[in-house]
Structures are given as C-alpha cells and as structure tokens.
Amino acid sequence: MPDTTAAPAPGPAEAAVESPRWPRGIRCAVVVSVDFDAELPLLAADPTTAQRVKTLSVGRYGATRGVDRLLAEFQSQGVTTTWCVPGRNAERYPHLIRAIAGHGHEIAHHGHAHEDFSRLGLAGQLEVADRGSEAIADVTGERPRGFRIPAGEWAAGFPDALADRGFIWSSSLHGDDLPHFHPARTAGPRVGTGTGRGTARRLIEIPVHHELHDHPYFFFNLDPAFPVGQSRIASYREVLGNWTTEFDAYRRFGLCYTLRLQPEVTGTPGRIGIVRELLRHIRSHDDVWIATAGEVADWWRSRNTGNAPGHPAEVFDRCARELA
Amino acid sequence: MSTPAHPTALSTAAAPGARWPGGARSAVALAFDLDGPTGDAMLSGEIWRKPAYFSLGAYGPYRALPRILGLLRSAGVTATFFVPAWVIETWPDACLAIVEQGHEVAHHGYRHERYWDLTPAEQAEVISRSQEVFTRVLGAPAQGFRTPSGDWHPQTPRLLLEAGFTYSSSMRGDDRPYFHEIDGAPTSLVEIPGRWDLDDYASLAYTREPDFPKGQDRIASYELTLDNWIREFDGHHAEGLCMTTLFHPKVSGKPGRLLLLERFLAHMSAQPGVWFAACREIAAWWAQRPAPQAGGGPEATAHA
Numbered sequence: 001m002p003d004t005t006a007a008p009a010p011g012p013a014e015a016a017v018e019s020p021r022w023p024r025g026i027r028c029a030v031v032v033s034v035d036f037d038a039e040l041p042l043l044a045a046d047p048t049t050a051q052r053v054k055t056l057s058v059g060r061y062g063a064t065r066g067v068d069r070l071l072a073e074f075q076s077q078g079v080t081t082t083w084c085v086p087g088r089n090a091e092r093y094p095h096l097i098r099a100i101a102g103h104g105h106e107i108a109h110h111g112h113a114h115e116d117f118s119r120l121g122l123a124g125q126l127e128v129a130d131r132g133s134e135a136i137a138d139v140t141g142e143r144p145r146g147f148r149i150p151a152g153e154w155a156a157g158f159p160d161a162l163a164d165r166g167f168i169w170s171s172s173l174h175g176d177d178l179p180h181f182h183p184a185r186t187a188g189p190r191v192g193t194g195t196g197r198g199t200a201r202r203l204i205e206i207p208v209h210h211e212l213h214d215h216p217y218f219f220f221n222l223d224p225a226f227p228v229g230q231s232r233i234a235s236y237r238e239v240l241g242n243w244t245t246e247f248d249a250y251r252r253f254g255l256c257y258t259l260r261l262q263p264e265v266t267g268t269p270g271r272i273g274i275v276r277e278l279l280r281h282i283r284s285h286d287d288v289w290i291a292t293a294g295e296v297a298d299w300w301r302s303r304n305t306g307n308a309p310g311h312p313a314e315v316f317d318r319c320a321r322e323l324a
Numbered sequence: 325m326s327t328p329a330h331p332t333a334l335s336t337a338a339a340p341g342a343r344w345p346g347g348a349r350s351a352v353a354l355a356f357d358l359d360g361p362t363g364d365a366m367l368s369g370e371i372w373r374k375p376a377y378f379s380l381g382a383y384g385p386y387r388a389l390p391r392i393l394g395l396l397r398s399a400g401v402t403a404t405f406f407v408p409a410w411v412i413e414t415w416p417d418a419c420l421a422i423v424e425q426g427h428e429v430a431h432h433g434y435r436h437e438r439y440w441d442l443t444p445a446e447q448a449e450v451i452s453r454s455q456e457v458f459t460r461v462l463g464a465p466a467q468g469f470r471t472p473s474g475d476w477h478p479q480t481p482r483l484l485l486e487a488g489f490t491y492s493s494s495m496r497g498d499d500r501p502y503f504h505e506i507d508g509a510p511t512s513l514v515e516i517p518g519r520w521d522l523d524d525y526a527s528l529a530y531t532r533e534p535d536f537p538k539g540q541d542r543i544a545s546y547e548l549t550l551d552n553w554i555r556e557f558d559g560h561h562a563e564g565l566c567m568t569t570l571f572h573p574k575v576s577g578k579p580g581r582l583l584l585l586e587r588f589l590a591h592m593s594a595q596p597g598v599w600f601a602a603c604r605e606i607a608a609w610w611a612q613r614p615a616p617q618a619g620g621g622p623e624a625t626a627h628a
Contacts, residue, residue, distance in 0.1 A: 118533070152533065153374045175379030176387055177579060207379070210530040211543050211578065229539015238545030242580065245546050249579030253391070310415050312361075312382030313375075320372045 021178070021254055022299070027287040029256040029296050030247070031206060032081040032279070033108075033171065034070060035148065036100075037262055038063045038093070040086050040114035044151070046224050058221055059264050063089070066267020067096045071103055073272055077279050082293040084110035084148040084171070087135030094139045101140050106292040108146035109133060109167070118152030125154055126161055133165070146293050148172055148208075156320065160184055163203045169297035171206040175312030177255040179206050179300040183307075183317040204297035205313065206258055212246060213260040214239075218271065240274040244281055251288060256296060343500075343564055345609055349597030350561040353516055353568040353606045354403040354589075355470070355493060356392065358419075360385045360411040360574070362436035363473065365534065380531060381574055385415040388577025393425055395582060399589045404603040406432035406470040406493070409454035416461045423462050428602035430468035431458075431489070439476040444483060451487050467604045470494050482506055485513055491607030493518060499565045501610040514607040516568055521556055523570035524549075528581060550584045554591050561595055566606060 022029055039059035042049045049055045074081055083100050085107055090097045101107050111117075112132040117125055129147070137143045147162055149172040159170060159182040170182065182203040210216050217234040219226055243259070250257040259278070261267075266275050282288055291299075307314050344351050361381030365371035371378050396403055405422050407429050412419045422429050433439075434454045439447055455465040469484055471494040481504045484492060491514040492504065504513040520526050527544040529536055560567040576585055592598055601609075 149376070153376055155373075173376050173379040175383050177383075209578065210532070211528075211580070216530055216532075216540070217542055227540035227542075228535075229537070229541055231539060231541040234542040235545060238547060242543070242546045245583055246578070246580030249583050252583075253579055255579060308386075310386055310418065312379045312386050315382060315386075315414055316372075316375055316378045320375075323369070323372050 021303075022289055025287060026289040027285075028251045028254050028289070029299075030250075030282055030288055030290045031171075031256065031258045031293050031296055032074070032079055032261070032290065033084060033148070033208075033258060033293060034081060034261045034263065035084045035110055036062065036067065036089055036093075036096075037086065037110070037114055037150075038089055038264060040088060040111075041151070042221075042224075044114045044116060049224070055221060055224065062262060062264030062267060063093050063096060066263025066265075067093075067100070069267040069269075069272050070261065070263055070275070071099060071105075073276055073279070074105070075103060077276075077283060079279055079283070079290055080104055080106075080292055082106040082108055082146065082171075084108045084146075085136060085144075086110045086114045086150065087112040087132035088114075090132075090135045090139045097136070097139045106146065106294050107136055107140055107142075107144055108148060108169075108171075108293065109136065109144040110148050111150035114150040116152040117149055117154050120155075122155040122157055122161070125158055129162060129165060145169065146171065146297070156324070159203045163201050167203060168301075169204045169206055169293055171208055171258065171293050173205055173207055173313070174209055175316075176205075176207045177209070177250065177253075177257075179204050179256055179296060179304075180307050180311055180313055181205070181304075183314055204300050206256065206293045206296055208258050208260055211242060212258060214265040214271070215260075215262055218265050219262075236271060236274050240277055243274075243278050247278070247282055251285060257282075258293075343613075344599045345613075346599070347597070348599035350564050351566040351599045351601060351606055351609075352557070352560075352592060353493070353566065353601060353603045354396075354401060354571075355518070355568050355603060356403060356405050356571045356573055357432060357470065357472075358384055358389060358405050358407040358411055358573055359432070359436055359472075360408070360414070362408040362410050362433070364436075364438075366410070366435050367437065377531065377533070384572065384574030384577060385411055385418050388573035388582075389415075389418050390421070391579075391582055392573055392577045392585070393421060393427075395586055395589070396427065397425060399586075399593060401589060401593070401600045402427055402602050402605075404428040404430055404468065404493075406430050406468075408432050408436045408472065409434045409457035412457050412461050420462060428468065428604050429458070429462055429466065430470065430493075430603065431455075431466040432470050433472040436472040438473045439471050439480050440474055442477060444477065444479040447477060447480060447483050448487075451483060455487065467491065468493065468607065481511070481513055485511060490514065490611070491516055491603060493568055493603050496520065499560060499563075499567070501566055501606060512611060514610050516566065516603050516606055516610075518568045518570050519556070521552065522567065524572055524576040524581075525570070527552070529572070529575045546580060546584055550587060553584075553588050557588075557592050561592075561598060568603065 039056040042059050109132045112128045133143045146169045217239045361378045434450045458465045467490045469489050469492045493516040495517040498517045503510045527549040530543050
C-alpha cells in the first residue's frame, strides 16, 4: 500500500476538512452500494439474449449466489449498505429483496428493467420511475427514497420530478466526491432558502466514480462481447490496491467514498476476498462513518443549504438553460 | 507544411550539464490539460443533454484543480496548465489561482476544437477569441499552445507564429525540444514533445458513454501505472532529456490518483539535477541557450 503519511501542506480542498462536514469526530463517509442487476443489463443491451441461456446465466449468478455471499460478508463485518434494485428484480427475486431489507440494508431504485435512459424521453423515464417504485413497494412495503440511473443519461427535469415523487437522493453523477444538491429547475426560491422549491425539496446527489465500481474491472462475456475489446480481466490484487489507495485518499481529504459492487461481479468465491480485505481496512479506522446513501443524504441536507456557484451541477443547469 | 528540425541521431554522450540551466541533468515540464467538460460533445451540443458526462469533465476544474495546486505548492514545483478558454470563462477564479500560484496557463482551444477539422480562418478565430479571454481574465495572452484532440492543421504553426506563440507542446516524435520548420525553413517556434506513455488517459480514464477507451479496456493498476511513470522519468533523466506530461485533473486529480502524483513528484524531486520548469521557461531556454560545444551533441543541427 502507498505511504500516505507525508501529507502536503493543506490545499483549498484539504483546508475544508476542518469544517464540520461530517458528524462529530468523523473524517470521511463510506457508502457501500450494490447494484443488483443480475441478467437485466444483458437483456437491455441485446434482447436476443432472452434466448441465450448461457449468457443470461453470467448475470443470473448474482441472484443465485452473489447476493447471499455479499449479504453474509456485510453481516459478518457489521456493515450497513445500500442496494440499488431494478423493479423487475424485485418481482423476480422477492425473497432476496426481503432478505436484503431484513438485514437492515437500504433498498433504492435502479430502473425497472435496467433501461438505458438515453433511449427514453422524460415521460418514459418517469414511467420507469413509477413502475420500479411500485414493484419495490409491493415487496418491501415502502417506496424507495433513493435512485441510481441504470444506464445512459436522464432528461432535463428528471431530478425535479424524482423529488416531487418523494425521492430524497440520487447516486448517478460524477462531478464531485462530496454530496451536493440538484438545482431545482422550476420557478421559486432556488438556493439556500430551505423552503418551497428551495433545498428542502431538492434531490441530494451522492456521486459515483468508475474506478470505485467493480464492473469496469472485472465483468467479462465472450459473446456478446464485453468489454467490446475483450481485454483481460484485471488483477484482483491490483484492483484491491486501487480501491484501498482511493479510500486512504478519501479519508485524508474528508470526502464521501462510494463503493459500487454487483453481486454477479464481486459476489464470487474469489472476489469476495478483496471485498473482505477492503472492508476490514476501512473498518480499521475509527474515524470513518460507514452509512447508507440515505443517511448521508439526510446528514448533508441538515448541514448544507446549497452548492458553490461553480459547482458542476450549477454550471450545467445554467448552461443547459441558456442553450435550451 | 511543417516538418520538425530534429536532431539526426541520439547522442547519449552529449554532456547533459550543457543542455539545461545550472548544470541540471534533465528537464521536467510538468503539464496538465485542464479540459473540463469541453471537447467533441460540447462542440456538437450533445453534452447539454448529458448531465452525467458533463459532471465527469467539470470535476476537473471544480474539485480536482485545487487539490493539484495544493500538491504543487507543497512540492515546490512549477507546472503548465493547458486550458480551453471556455473553462477559464466558466471558472475564472479557479483558473486565476493557477497564475497567482506561479504556474503557467497556455492555449488548448476555446472548447477543445480539433484543429485538423478547422480552416485556417476558423483556427485564427479560435486563437484570437481565446487570447481575448486569457488577457481579460488572466491578465496576459498565452505564450504556449497544445493542440487539443488529435492532429493540428498544416497551417497551424504559421498561425501560431503570427499570433505570437513561442512554443507548442503537441507532438510525440522526440524526447527533447526542437524547432518547427515551415516550408523547409527553421522557425523560432519551439516544440516540447510529449508521449502517450505520460498521458494519464492512456492508463486511467474511463467513460461508459461515450465509450473511452473504445474497446472499454480496464482501468489500469494504480501501482503499476506509477511504476511506468517512474521508469519513464528515470530513463529521461538518465539520458538528460526533457520530459513533459499530459495529465488531466479530471483523471489524475481524483483522490487516490493524487497520492500517485504525490509519490511521482517525490521520486523525481529526490534525484539530483532535475530542472522543474514551466513549458515557457523550457522553450525560452531552448531558444537562447548557449551554443553547444563542437561535437557536443546533435542539438547543434536544430540551430541551423
């Protein structure tokens, strides 16, 4: 592991760690999230896979074995996590969803059939939001409060519509390594009011990053090809090194580390070991807050009233409006 | 047509002390391309329908840049930031901080245009529009140029000279500076070539849509990437060359990768005789350095 003891003089990002960003005595937040995708992304990417049982079984492994293995690891280490579940997987695997919720983990929305949002207009995306919520509520008795986009990009107005439906957080974008607010697009008070269309109603984003997601490192299928260049499966040890290095840095800079796992990718006999080692490393620090995305979002809203003017979410909102 | 005035052969026998100021053995022009969300998707307008893709780029100027400046400050190293003028207009305070902390800001298009795709008139328009932003926000026009996205146009070096640029850091074909030629005649435009090996995109960048890399290759091991970079530096230093980097704050200013940069800087700083300089300093030295002694090295031909 890298030697991170020789800290440089504080830069602007580090100086901010001194502010009460996290609960008392806490240096950084860790959200362990799981996308329970199973075979749905394969079906969404290529409907002909519906007839290709071998290919589907690559994804289905997550439901058959991966969920249980991850749950057991989380339980043995006492870690509470957030699971992003497509509605259709709630319908197909209700016993797994109940087991996940029964262990105290958070259940969030991850599309209905793991749709590519770029292929849907706003109306279609909202239909997916509603179907997925209903399917999850049918199994758990509660509508999800969090959302992670399955694939592609959402349309203008989607975050507002999610907030109107009672969602409090999203974990879909990449513009920060701290939570932030989604700007409200409708008229009314915008930043810092805490009322009406202000921060009280605005969705909190818990950003995600590709390097903290297992899929880009490990997922493989021969035909249809993934990755399209059929590159080698990454070194387990080196990926653990990347994830550990990132955690050490997130802790040093006081950020929100969001790990993103998939049962069919790291819920395997070989890879569960790197999840175990990573979680043990994280838990060996007593100044780290391992929390669900919902807990982090609630905390952030209770302590913050808006984003800095140059925040990526604010710049995008302003530019996209000007060009609309 | 621009062809480089290269030395004809590599001579490791050249006394490195004669090549760099103060008897330094090698030169390192640490450089970052602060692209932000500019590039093809912004040029087509597509990015305004892609909030997640926009966020991936905007992370650079908003979140990664201050961390990188803090690292450079603590390491006492001067660097060059090649910045599209749109980024300077959008994050003026963040970009002004680069200059205020003693680093160089240089040209990288207005919205990361492909110079290869533009007519000479369009290129001149991008340059003059960008220089206006540099002058208005940062107080001075850019001296240096790094071509965004791919190749430049055959007429680009002529336009650069006309616009008063002193150097470019766009090419890949050498491991020391050289002078660009136009129509077979050497010019005063210095090239500080880089290498794909020292472009963090080649190892660490990843997006799903639009796909990068095209084959969706794996994100490389951080440890092994750092090992590659260190080996590149060690080789350049041993041979007394000039190394520059193409690091992108949105790629290697991520928290964990900043730790790699920190270790990379620590390794380089620990070697005696490394001249860390902004690209404009390297270019000025190359243009005015003492004439090499007879038989002292192949660079002599570059002055012809």
